[in-house]
Amino acid sequence: MPTTPQRPRLRGRLAAGAAVLATVAGVALTATAPPAGADSGRPHRPSRTVDVQLLSFNDFHGNLEPPQGSSGTVQQRQADGSEKTVPAGGVEYLAQSLRTARKGHPYSVTAAAGDVIGASPLLSGLFHDEPTIEAMNRLGLDVTSVGNHEFDEGRAELTRMQRGGCHPKDGCYERGRTFKGAAFPYLAANVTDDKTGKPILKPYTVWQRNGVRIGFIGVTLKGTPDIVNADGVKGLTFHDEVATIDKYAKVLDRQGVKAIVALIHEGGMPASTSYNDDCDSPGPGAGISGPIVNIAKRVSPKVDALVTGHTHQSYTCTVPDPAGHPRTVTSAASYGRLYTDTTLTYDRRTHDIVRTAVHGPHAVNHVVDRTQPKAPDLTSLIARWDKLAAPIANKPVGYVSADINGRGAGTPEEPLGDLIADAQQEATAAPDKGGAQLALMNPGGIRSDLAYKASGKEGDGVVTYAEAFTVQPFTNMVHVVDLTGAHLLAALQQQVSGPNEASPKILQVSKGLSYTLDMTKAGAARVVTDTVRLNGAPVDPAKTYRVAMNEFLAGGGDGFPALKQGTNKHVGPSDLDALTTYLTAHSTPSTPLSPPKADRITVVK
DSSP states (O other): OOOOOOOOOGGGTEEOSHHHHHHHTTOOOOOOOOOTTOOTTSOOOOOSEEEEEEEEEOOOTTOOSOOOGGGGEEEEEOTTSOEEEEEBOOHHHHHHHHHHHHTTOSSEEEEEOSOSSSSOOHHHHTTTTHHHHHHHHHHTOOEEEOOGGGGTTOHHHHHHHHHOOOBTTTBOSBTTBOOOOOSSOEEOTTEEETTTOSBSSOSEEEEEETTEEEEEEEEEOTTGGGTSOGGGGTTEEEOOHHHHHHHHHHHHHHTTOOEEEEEEEOOOEESOSBTTSOTTSSSTTTTEESHHHHHHHHSOTTOOEEEEOSSOOEEEEEOOOTTSOOOEEEEEOSTTSEEEEEEEEEETTTTEEOOOSSOOOEEEEEEOBTTSOOOHHHHHHHHHHHHHHHHHHTOEEEEBSSOBOSGGGOSSSOHHHHHHHHHHHHHTOSGGGTOOSEEEEOGGGOOSOBOOSOOSSSOTTEEEHHHHHHHSTTOOEEEEEEEEHHHHHHHHHHTSSGGGSSSOOOOEEOTTEEEEEETTSOGGGGEEEEEEEETTEEOOTTSEEEEEEEHHHHTTTTTOGGGGGOEEEEEEEEHHHHHHHHHHHTOOSSSOBOOOOOOSEEEEO
């Protein structure tokens, strides 16, 4: 396999714990070259401050190849106020972007805020995300927090991602090659083992170079157990983000590490969809809302910058800390489409980042542009794994007449969501297969669009197994359960109330189910219950219905406890098998499948 020089493994540059800190504490500061025109006869003292470049991204989700459809674009605000759609992403371009950005910056560190893996397209997901970890090693990732999707396959698999070794069931994928694991630490400060009470992975680490030391604390959102399968987090406790960060900020401070960055897999919603919009207009943090705002306002002033994720949004905001000092809060969208470049001015005398009312960290999001050259070593990595995946990945499973949008729909009801719900209902409709009368699909489980345009490996309109896998990568089993009409109505109300009120999670519904969603109202009242009908008949609270859904929803995931009340469970096929079977049954090259009309939910705004 062709290789290029790689950055040294992390253990030579990152250290955690008092013993390592004691070692580096005595390292002498390295003198910098005198400026042009300086008197070379005088002894030169190193500058009191040095700029440290912090490059960051989040929610990569194993997108080694450029993402399809809207998942592979960003919105760029133009000088006249209009927006331009720009193609972006792909690890070959991300690696090249980061390498270019590092040039001329002797102090540069690269960090991520979780969900580097999980919910990945087939090229990575088929191999349990080993290809993505290898790619992150090559592009020089220094440190990342865990995200909720790092727990998709459970704690043991996450540990394997860190330490290496072949998969316990599938083994090694190439003869003579053993997976080496991540050359960077995964940080999980707020995830503890119920038996020991200790973090399951390192809670923090310290990057150091020439006497400059920056501590990184990594946490995922406290609500992780609510959005992953229960088996993935069994025996683990997820603690409050702010309390955990403050705890380890004190630990680092006592060890003499004053410059601290928090990597938080929790995020917010910007007011604008443009990645380059001014989040601080008309004032600091005015253009962002959501959970991260409350976290940012409360985290200890000892922390100098927050790198965030989870919401797949792009923003570079300034939210004052509890002491009133400016502090950056950043997120680089998702799928490797953007990266953030933050300048941290490090004071050698105080060992801290300079943050005053008029001087704070500066952060800018940059597009991972596909017009630049590709990083050749990442191209070879993709080619190697692509060859292994090809027999499965390139198999046609269906045909579409146009784009069928899921994540890119931008509407509560997604055409692809309707298609997936229909597929699950049809797969389990027969009495001996569950007898499903309707199906529900969570929007977070729809990871992409089905694009009509050729990807370079297929013809226009062809849907390959790899594309279907990208849409439904979790391989959740479809469950069919008995639910009363009252439970069904409660589930619809839970889309827009309780934990989902601020950021609604609108369930995608199979054909035959219809209702009105009045977004001018608040909470559960948004669901107009007397409009909820199945095949034209009002849903009867006292009647029992057979409802199909993936096992995650059936367990009450995504804030739907009403769905956990199901009884008389029947386990059907996987969601991916249901989708591919439906596509094959309902389309041919001459009669491709058209996008559903997405007219089952009437939305009043």
